[in-house]
Amino acid sequence: MDHEAPGYTDNKAALLSRLKRIEGQTRGLHRMIAQDKYCIDILTQVSATTKALEAVALTLLDEHLHHCVADAAAQGGPVADDKIAEASAAIARLVRS
Amino acid sequence: MDHEAPGYTDNKAALLSRLKRIEGQTRGLHRMIAQDKYCIDILTQVSATTKALEAVALTLLDEHLHHCVADAAAQGGPVADDKIAEASAAIARLVRS
Amino acid sequence: MDHEAPGYTDNKAALLSRLKRIEGQTRGLHRMIAQDKYCIDILTQVSATTKALEAVALTLLDEHLHHCVADAAAQGGPVADDKIAEASAAIARLVRS
């Protein structure tokens, strides 16, 4: 097997259903534009979709810290440092996106 | 007819194809989680999807200001004020999301 | 005189006092670090300061739309287009910061 169970295993079902809902939201945005809906109503939906994606990211990150990062930190040394540097970079991308 | 052409009419085809791509990205996120992909790789994709949605929002907003808000402002009075207050509220939602 | 009254004139006193408070918050952050305060407590204060700055930006932008942009839009033509393009670019910087 080429990878272990990821950190988000316990939340996997919930994450999958949240992403299904987000996919539905993006389809809804497409439909609103196809039907010439009012700009502001579309923007409201874009904000809601962005917030839903952000919530998925925060769940993934929380699980990643509790599992992958915690395990690496328990080992210490360069493994721990690399894992934490990688998590930090992902957090910076999220904060800036 | 229950509404006029929205502000984004000139960009409609481009917006529709960008939203198709974003829908594809959310489906990709679903697949990555279904396949137990590594948390950080998923987070990178979430950031890319969020940025793509943000770019759609900024295009919609720009068109809205250039058309709907500009037209209302040309009329002046309460119509203009209401339109601008509505746009301001949408901008605040975007900045905070 | 090299400029007219800016759009935020009616809110000027309130904006000045909000910026005084924000300056105080940044001085507080400096003091927390000088005194080796706990990272998480400092981060909480950074988030509060960022939100306060964001609120100032949204007030300035709202006034700018209600006054400068509305006046330019009432004139129409390239003056209106330029003013709106400039506001759009400022909104994009805010959304991305």
Added chain:
Amino acid sequence: MDHEAPGYTDNKAALLSRLKRIEGQTRGLHRMIAQDKYCIDILTQVSATTKALEAVALTLLDEHLHHCVADAAAQGGPVADDKIAEASAAIARLVRS
């Protein structure tokens, strides 16, 4: 002594001088408003100040993960879990601010 050296000790001097600069930026914003400067120019400076604060937050968070969280994770058990939950909450506040 009522607290250990915080995670950001190695960056303390740099953080202090960055905060001095941010304090100067907020004073500059105050001056711009006092002098009735143009809204858009002020907004540009607000975006720069927000980005500078965000960079401070990301440095603090990175150091916090590399030191406080890594140490707690090495101990394991509830100490580790609490520390990670606390860091996650701070990250969520940053992403949303």
